Amino acid sequence: MWRTMPWRALAAAGVLGLLTASVPAVAGAEPDPWQTLLLLRGVALIGALGLGFLLDDPARHLTAPVPARRLLRQALRVGLVAPLAALWWTAALLLAPSASRPPAGDITLEAVVVGVLALAGAALAVRLTDEARPGPFVAAFLLLTAVLVPLLAPEDWALFVQPDDPRWSTAHDRWAVLAVVVAAAGVLCGPEPVGRGRRRAAKARRAGGPP
Incomplete structure (x- = not known):
C-alpha cells in the first residue's frame, strides 16, 4: 500500500501549500485578518487538491479481486496520510502571521471539510467509473466547487465569512x-459494487491476475 501511494502529487501539494503560507513572512509583510484568512483557505484548497489524488491506483484492476475489501484499502490510505496531513496543516498555521491569524479551530474545521470533500469525490469517482487515476477529475471538481459555492450559496447560508462577522459562529x-x-x-x-467487482475478478482471472 505504501509503495502504491501517489506520493509525488501529495508532496507537490504539500510543498506548494507551505510555500504559499510562508509568503507573508518571506515578504516581510503584515497582512490584515481578511488576507490571512484567504491565504489559509487557499492553503487548505491546495492540500485538498493533493488529497484528491490519494485513491489513484495504477494497479486498481488487479487489486479489486483481493480479499481485502476496497473500503478497507481506502481507509488504510487515509490512515497513512492523516498524521502527515495534520503535521502539514499545523506547520501552515504556524507559518501564517500570528497577529492576523483567524481562530485556529474554526479554520482547521474548514480545512478538514475541504479535505474530506476531496476524498469523498475521489471515492465517488472510483465507485462510478473504472478510471485508475481519477485525481485530475477530482481536482477539477474541487476547483469548480471553490468557485461556484461562494457565488451560488444563499446569503443566509454563507460559509465563507470573516472572523469579525456576526455569522462566523453559525457558519462554522x-x-x-x-x-x-x-x-x-x-x-x-x-464499497465495491457487487456486479462490477465480479466482472473485474473475471477479467483478472482471464488476464492471469490474482484469482
Missing part, C-alpha cells in the same frame, strides 16, 4: 454539519 456550525455529511457520503461510496 454549518461547516461541522458538512463535515459529517461529506464523510458519510465518502464512506458510502467506498
